[in-house]
Amino acid sequence: MGKKQKFYVVWKGLKPGVYKTWEECKQQINAFEGARYKSYASEGEANQAFHHPEKAFAKKAVQPKFVYPSISVDAACSGNPGVMEYRGVDTKTRVEIFKKGPFPDATNNIGEFLAIVHALALMKNQQTFFPIYTDSMTALSWIKNKKAKTKLERTEFNKEVFVLLQKAELWLINNPVNVALMKWPTDLWGEIPADFGRK
Numbered sequence: 772m773g774k775k776q777k778f779y780v781v782w783k784g785l786k787p788g789v790y791k792t793w794e795e796c797k798q799q800i801n802a803f804e805g806a807r808y809k810s811y812a813s814e815g816e817a818n819q820a821f822h823h824p825e826k827a828f829a830k831k832a833v834q835p836k837f838v839y840p841s842i843s844v845d846a847a848c849s850g851n852p853g854v855m856e857y858r859g860v861d862t863k864t865r866v867e868i869f870k871k872g873p874f875p876d877a878t879n880n881i882g883e884f885l886a887i888v889h890a891l892a893l894m895k896n897q898q899t900f901f902p903i904y905t906d907s908m909t910a911l912s913w914i915k916n917k918k919a920k921t922k923l924e925r926t927e928f929n930k931e932v933f934v935l936l937q938k939a940e941l942w943l944i945n946n947p948v949n950v951a952l953m954k955w956p957t958d959l960w961g962e963i964p965a966d967f968g969r970k
Contacts, residue, residue: 775812776791777793777810777811777812778790778791778810778811778812778813778814778816778817779791779792779793779795779796779808779809779810779811779817780808780809780810780811780817780820780821780827781796781799781800781806781807781808782807782808782821782824782827783803783805783806783807783808784799784800784803784806784807784808785798785799785800785803786799787799787821788821789814789817789818789821791814793810796808796810807824809827837862837863837904837960838862838902838951838953839862839863840861840862840863840901841861841862841863841901841902841903841904841953842859842860842861842862842868842890842894842901842902842903842904843859843860843861843862843903843904843905843955843963843964843965844857844858844859844860844883844886844887844889844890844903844904844905844963844965845857845858845883845886845905845906845963845965845966845967846858846879846880846881846882846883846885846886846907846967847879847882847967848877848878848879848882851878851879852876852877852878852923852929853876853877853878854872854873854874854875854876854877855872855873855874855877855878855879855881855882855932856870856871856872856873856874856882856967857870857871857872857882857883857885857886857889858870858871858886858965858967859886859889859890859893859903859965860964860965861964862904862964865964865965868890868893869889869890869893871885871886871889874929874931874932875928875929876923876926876928876929876932877923877929877932878921878923879907880907880909880910880913880919880921881919881921881923881932881936883905883906883907883909883910884907884909884910884913884914884919884936884939885932885935885936885939886905886910886965887903887905887910887911887914887952888914888939888942888943889939890903891903891942891946891948891950892942892946894950895946900949900950901950902950902951902952902953903950903951903952903953904953904954904955904963904964905952905953905954905955905963906954906955906957906962906963906966908954911952911954914943914948914952917940917943917944918940919936919939919940921936
């Protein structure tokens with residue numbers, strides 16, 4: 772198959788314009804300080820870009836392209852350790868699917884970990900298998916190792932949380948994780964849909 776023809780726009784060069792070959796374009800930009808040019812698949816696109824350079828170089832806003840259907844999970848903790856709760860929501864509609872807590876004397880990482888396992892167990896029981904989003908790399912590593920590597924000490928106040936952790940770890944040992952666990956890119960998409968909104 773032959774190469775598809777490209778069209779070249781030169782905004783800053785010896786002679787700004789639209790060119791049909793790279794050789795013609797190159798003659799306009801070679802040794803031209805601050806040359807500005809770009810290639811396009813069609814002559815129409817190239818002509819439009821030439822007359823509207825502000826659009827050609829505008830930064831495109833990143834639109835959320837999350838996988839759907841999916842579940843997003845998150846935890847909130849007042850203090851760390853402190854009073855913790857976690858939940859899971861439908862990523863698209865933000866409708867709450869489950870919510871647990873508050874638990875005294877726990878940590879955010881524990882909540883994130885428990886939320887993922889909760890979502891996994893729930894989907895297994897319902898025989899629905901959707902991807903899970905979390906904004907916690909720590910929780911993802913704990914899931915991978917099937918072990919919550921928390922430094923929190925067990926006390927009379929948080930024994931319920933430690934019982935849940937043991938159950939979660941046992942569940943991971945006895946059940947395969949057969950859905951995609953994905954890191955929510957907060958810097959690109961904003962807060963995860965399950966966020967409790969406490970910053």
